[in-house]
Amino acid sequence: HAVRPKSGGEEVYAIDACRVVDWNTKKNQLRVFWGAEQRDDGKEEAQWVPRILVHLLGDDPLVFAQRLFNANDQRGRAAQWIKYRLCCDAMPTNGLPPVDAPVLKRVCALGGGIPQLSPEQFPKVHEKME
Numbered sequence: 001h002a003v004r005p006k007s008g009g010e011e012v013y014a015i016d017a018c019r020v021v022d023w024n025t026k027k028n029q030l031r032v033f034w035g036a037e038q039r040d041d042g043k044e045e046a047q048w049v050p051r052i053l054v055h056l057l058g059d060d061p062l063v064f065a066q067r068l069f070n071a072n073d074q075r076g077r078a079a080q081w082i083k084y085r086l087c088c089d090a091m092p093t094n095g096l097p098p099v100d101a102p103v104l105k106r107v108c109a110l111g112g113g114i115p116q117l118s119p120e121q122f123p124k125v126h127e128k129m130e
Contacts, residue, residue, distance in 0.1 A: 002032055003053040003068070020054065021046060030054050 002018045005011070019038075022031035028051045033044050052071050055064040099107075 001055045002030075002049050003055075004034070004049070015055070018049075018054070020056070023051075024048070028052075 001015050003013050003015055006014050016034055017036040018032040018034050019036070020030050020032050023029070024031070027048075029048045030051055031046045032049050032054070033046055035044075038044070052067055055061065
């Protein structure tokens, strides 16, 4: 089974039966034919689907659902982080007086404790703060 958008252009998805015929390991995509059985009219067309959307019969359904949930959660977090970064980068600073040294030191001390700015997540963060 695989998740695919329903017709009509809406962001509504359905889980449909499919048959996997190929796997692109570099892109982590599976090539599938939709439907449980082969059609006789010869009009079947294979489609590449991201692996995350395919639930193989040997997969645990709970693991599949957790994988979809985690992917959606990570996508939301990434979008929030991008918006935050764009907001910070777009802040006008022309004509503003420079930040006082004690205030700058306090901001760096408080900002250094944020998990997203840890050296593992954001290498050389301490060099960039100075």
